[in-house]
Amino acid sequence: MQLLSSSIGRKIVMAITGLLMILFVVVHLIGNTTIFGWISGGINAYAHHLHAFPPLVWAFRAFMLAAVSIHIWYGIQLTIENRGGRSQPYAVKATQKATFASENMIWTGLLLLCFIIYHLLHFTMKVVPGMALVPDAEGAINVFTMVVSSFQNFFVAFIYVAAMVTLFLHLSHGIQSFFQTMGWSTDRTLPVYVKAGTLVALVLFLGYVAVPLSIFAGILKG
Amino acid sequence: MSDHKTMTLTLIVWRQKNASDPGKFETYTAKNITEHHSFLEMLDCVNEDLILEGREPIVFDHDCREGICGMCSQVINGAPHGGQVRTTVCQLHMRKFKDGDTIYIEPWRARAFPIIKDLIVDRSALDTIIQAGGYTSCHTGGVADGNAILIPKPVADEAMDAAECIGCGACVAGCPNGAAMLFTGAKVSQLALLPQGKTEAAARVTAMTKAMAECGFGNCTNHYECQAACPKGINVKFIARMNREFLKAQFA
Known part of the structure; x- marks a missing residue:
């Protein structure tokens, strides 16, 4: 297929799978904020409803796994292809527009992969030690207690905050890249996408770190 | 021109005999350079000195020297064409440099551009x-009316x-x-x-x-x-x- 034989096509696939992950991350954050209790029953009720229909949960997991896998696969492939694109480095490095985020997408991406694996082992499979797993009468784990007890540990809170810094870097380049790769940007809109993308990445960062920080600071208590 | 101060610069230039030669940097001194010299004219001066000394001049691409042909191709201090906005090397002038500056001059470096010699790459x-x-693709024949479309x-x-x-x-x-x-x-x-x-x-x-x-x-x-x-x-x-x-x- 011509789409996948060209690097432009593979990048369009990366852009679309990346967008799926951005949308996931936005919805995930909205879900997280229920820990502050703005829906009745808080995060426990949210978690209960989210997992109410297991076939849908598993179908969605498979879908996200496919998106994440494709994104990573092409990301690694493009990085390897670009190695040696410049026959040898210049004696003086004088980049004018490239940023730390744009130059390190592969590393922030792979760090996020490590984090996702850790995060799944932590709150989905619940096999990371050091958190309180309190079942209710129906055997469902109390999510609020689990999360609060986890983030009272400095190292766990630190890992999550560090991972969100990584997410911020990845998205600050990734969101504007989406528009450029899809061919939806012009000289007037690209600077807006760059700023808006960084802003969205910043809002996501602040939203996500609000949970571990407010627990670690003792504002949210178990 | 005589009332202008002249500059002396140190050039660190990539020298490479041919595509298979590993190449290396060599250091040269550019003397009696005024702020009115273009970058290529400065290299011309250095080359004249090299020729008089019986040494191999620095080989570089150039043609129109008025910024429209696209032949000049040097990476100066890490920036293609020297980093001045919308300027080719031939239109870069020595007033952008100071007396005593050290300038790195390298060829375009890309896998698709093998080096032919020194600063010349195969584009x-x-x-x-x-x-x-x-x-x-169009048929040749009568000239079409310029405003037909x-x-x-x-x-x-x-x-x-x-x-x-x-x-x-x-x-x-x-x-x-x-x-x-x-x-x-x-x-x-x-x-x-x-x-x-x-x-x-x-x-x-x-x-x-x-x-x-x-x-x-x-x-x-x-x-x-x-x-x-x-x-x-x-x-x-x-x-x-x-x-x-x-x-x-x-x-x-």
Whole structure:
């Protein structure tokens, strides 16, 4: 297929799978904020409803796994292809527009992969030690207690905050890249996408770190 | 000219006999340089001294020396064409430097641009991309009326902005991936914007991007270094337009 034989096509696939992950991350954050209790029953009720229909949960997991896998696969492939694109480095490095985020997408991406694996082992499979797993009468784990007890540990809170810094870097380049790769940007809109993308990445960062920080600071208590 | 102060500069220049020679930096002194010398004239002075000393002059590409031909190609202190906005090396003047400065001069470095000698690289890969589709097919015959096909002014202007590309390859030299996306994007766009080029737009973008990959150019990772390096200020919007044309071609 011509789409996948060209690097432009593979990048369009990366852009679309990346967008799926951005949308996931936005919805995930909205879900997280229920820990502050703005829906009745808080995060426990949210978690209960989210997992109410297991076939849908598993179908969605498979879908996200496919998106994440494709994104990573092409990301690694493009990085390897670009190695040696410049026959040898210049004696003086004088980049004018490239940023730390744009130059390190592969590393922030792979760090996020490590984090996702850790995060799944932590709150989905619940096999990371050091958190309180309190079942209710129906055997469902109390999510609020689990999360609060986890983030009272400095190292766990630190890992999550560090991972969100990584997410911020990845998205600050990734969101504007989406528009450029899809061919939806012009000289007037690209600077807006760059700023808006960084802003969205910043809002996501602040939203996500609000949970571990407010627990670690003792504002949210178990 | 005699009332002007002269500068003495240290040049650290890449010397390489041929494509198979590993190459190395050599240090030279540029003497009696005034602020009115262009960068290439400064190199001419150094070469005259080298020739008088019986040494091999520094080999570099140049032609029009008025910023329109795209032949000059040097990376100066890490920036293609020296990093001055919309300026080719030949239009870079020594007033941008100070007495006693040390200047690194390197060739374009890209997988698709093998070094021929010293600062001259083989840029025929760009010609290969043009040969793949950077043209319109039309019947020869009577000359068509210049205004037979009306083109809105903003469209004509945008096509002209893309057509400003002089094919120097600074975008490739500036790209950390050695990609020719800005060059190819400009060439695809200038034709795709105009009615005469629209007919073959899908086949063109497919063929030109294929040739681009086959020539060994890297892929775009949206650093936009190419736009910063371009002496003609070609905007990365033309890369976006090429991406759009590529996507459209998938449904053509």
